[in-house]
Amino acid sequence: MNYVVAVLANRIQAEAAYSALLEKGIPDNQIDVLGSGYKSADEYKLIDPNQQAKRGLKGSFYWLVLFGFVAGYVFNSLTGIEILPTVGTVGNHITGGLLGAIAGALGAYFVGGSVGLTKGSEDALPYRNRLNEGKYLIIVKSTEELTHRATHVLRQFEPENIQAYTEPISASAYVGCI
Numbered sequence: 001m002n003y004v005v006a007v008l009a010n011r012i013q014a015e016a017a018y019s020a021l022l023e024k025g026i027p028d029n030q031i032d033v034l035g036s037g038y039k040s041a042d043e044y045k046l047i048d049p050n051q052q053a054k055r056g057l058k059g060s061f062y063w064l065v066l067f068g069f070v071a072g073y074v075f076n077s078l079t080g081i082e083i084l085p086t087v088g089t090v091g092n093h094i095t096g097g098l099l100g101a102i103a104g105a106l107g108a109y110f111v112g113g114s115v116g117l118t119k120g121s122e123d124a125l126p127y128r129n130r131l132n133e134g135k136y137l138i139i140v141k142s143t144e145e146l147t148h149r150a151t152h153v154l155r156q157f158e159p160e161n162i163q164a165y166t167e168p169i170s171a172s173a174y175v176g177c178i
Contacts, residue, residue, distance in 0.1 A: 001141055001142075001166075002141070002142060002143065002144050002146075002147040002164065002165070002166050003139060003140065003141045003147065003164065003165040003166075004138075004139070004140045004147045004150050004151050004154065004162065004163070004164050004165075005127065005137055005138070005139050005161075005162070005163050005164075005165070006137065006138045006139075006154040006157075006159040006161070006162045006163075007127070007130050007135055007136070007137055007159050007160040007161040007162075008135065008136045008137075008138060008157060008159050008160070009135060009136075009160060010134075010135075010136070011035065011036070011037065011136060013136070013157050013159075014033055014035060014038075014136035014138060015033075016157065017138050017153070017154055017157045017159075018031060018033055018138065020153050020156070020157075021138070021140065021150055021153055021154075024149055024150075024153050025149075026140060026142065026146055026149065026150055026153075027142075030140060030141055030142045030146070031138065031139070031140050031150075032137075032138075032139040032140075032141075033136060033137070033138055033139075034127075034131060034136065034137040034139065035131060035134075035135065035136035035137060036134065036136075038136070060107075060108045060111065061105065061108040061109075064104035064105065064107050064108040065101045065104045065105050065108065066101075066104070067104055068100040068101045068102070068103050068104025068105070068107070069097040069098065069100050069101035069104070070097070070100070071100045071104075072096040072097040072098065072099050072100020072101065072103070073093050073094065073096055073097035073100065075096060075100070076092055076093045076095070076096025076097070077093050077096075081096070083095045083096060083099075130160075130161075135160070138154060138159075140154075147164060151164065
């Protein structure tokens with residue numbers, strides 16, 4: 001599947017571009033308009049970087065806390081460092097494990113959250129920002145021939161930005177070919 005995304009300055013341009021695309025034979029079910037009064041970024045499932053950050057944090061949190069506890073426990077048992085003299089040997093091992101778990105939680109928060117913010121958002125954040133500025137997006141998803149035709153039509157409206165994308169073929173598509 002091929003995509004063309006054009007950023008238009010106002011609603012009048014967006015509606016004119018939509019009408020021109022229809023006149024050139026592009027089916028209306030392959031054209032989406034995003035902006036005020038039309039679909040929102042969430043309805044179109046444009047990736048929200050904050051949600052990606054939460055997923056990254058949640059995915060790494062449990063493993064890093066568990067690993068941190070085990071690493072802290074083992075480190076304390078190997079070195080014999082006395083953290084709290086009143087709790088005894090096993091208590092110090094558990095305290096070392098708890099300190100390791102805290103370190104793992106902090107690592108998950110800073111690394112998992114920041115990776116989630118950057119991974120997967122790519123062009124979605126600039127498009128979300130433009131929608132928040134009151135601009136409109138015209139998205140055409142179709143065959144290569146129709147997206148080339150759509151690109152030609154959209155250039156007539158002098159969009160702020162026009163970008164073409166090709167969706168990669170999934171592994172399940174290869175399975176069907178075998």
